[in-house]
Amino acid sequence: MTVPDSRLAAGDGRIHASAEIHPTAIVAAGATIGPDCRIGPFSQVGAAAVLEAGVSVGPHVVIEGHAHLGEGVQLSHGASIGLAPQDLKYKGEPTRTVIGARTMVREHATIHRGSVGGHGITTVGADCLIMVNAHVGHDCTLDHHVILANNVMLGGHVQIADTVFVGGGAALHQFVRIGRQSVIGGMSGVEADVIPFGAVLGNRARLTGLNLIGLKRRGFSRADIHQLRAVYRLLFRGAGVFQHRLAQAEAEYGAQPAVQEILAFIRGDSKRGLCRARRVAPLEEDDAEAQA
Structure with a gap:
């Protein structure tokens, strides 16, 4: 600004x-x-x-x-x-x-x-x-x-990018970065950086997926959302070393601007580290994929 x-x-x-x-x-x-x-x-x-x-x-x-x-x-x-x-x-x-x-x-x-x-x-x-x-x-x-x-x-x-919603009673630790168009659930305690388009919840907060409602409201196509979900699952659900998954995400999906934004955010200057995903049951993840 x-x-x-x-x-x-x-x-x-x-x-x-x-x-x-x-x-x-x-x-x-x-x-x-x-x-x-x-x-x-x-x-x-x-x-x-x-x-x-x-x-x-x-x-x-x-x-x-x-x-x-x-x-x-x-x-x-x-x-x-x-x-x-x-x-x-x-x-x-x-x-x-x-x-x-x-x-x-x-x-x-x-x-x-x-x-x-x-x-x-x-x-x-x-x-x-x-x-x-x-x-x-x-x-x-x-x-x-x-x-x-x-x-x-x-x-x-605290740094908060454009079009972020922070739910009632949430507390954000000093020096945390919140990426664009993400959503923070009410009563969450956020100690680490939240990726663009992410959704977090809990005390201490963990990623629960992407801000699907926000993506749809702002005109992201179904194909774009599915691609972002594929990147999310690769980065935060995949096996192996995180830096290797980061490189794979860039190689496979790096041409999409929203993916570029997520990768640049992850590689940016951070004092608090990255908010990681919570564990979910396979059925719960399949339901979220269907809603996209």
Whole structure:
């Protein structure tokens, strides 16, 4: 995602004439409030904040630090944006929070700013939905169209690619990577990286297959899905050394872009290792194949 220039995040003290600010709200000198913004009762906006056009801030919201909210962002009652990271090494450095256009942050959700020990920035992409009581830790990177259901907990430095759904109450360990268009089952504890298009469940979470519903909704053909399932079974159900199976998957199926994406993800930089498949009975696997 494109991150706004850091100079903009300092704010230049402009409040557009069309902005609606409740009399009980506190907007610090230096904040930049764009056209058609609305700031609800008892909310607080810090001096270094930038709110682009059409941002809606509900009651009792707190926006602190160098926070940049894109056009049309909606913050519901009690949300907290840009507060200091929960990192004992943090000493008040001017790190940042960026939220992309049209993202919705629901009641009492929290998004902490970055840390010097990480990227120095926490980013949430466009068109995301952060549901009630979810927490996005410092230095996390969420791409576009990500959904975090109620009470999801992201440790610091988590990376989530486009169009990922994380079920309610799931907890993601710091530094975990979540591949594009994957799904995390509710109440799962995710300690390792999840491949693109994967589905995981459990405490501790294990791969249960592919996100078949998501693949169908996004226009993958039946042939493409069957090919992805063949790659999945080769990599995570096959016998022998994993690196040999990885090479075989590339040789047999590497021409398909989605397969290329999975292989590149597996070979990418990881601090947590790869989430592996749980054992399934043959009948269960056959049923899943039929549903594809």
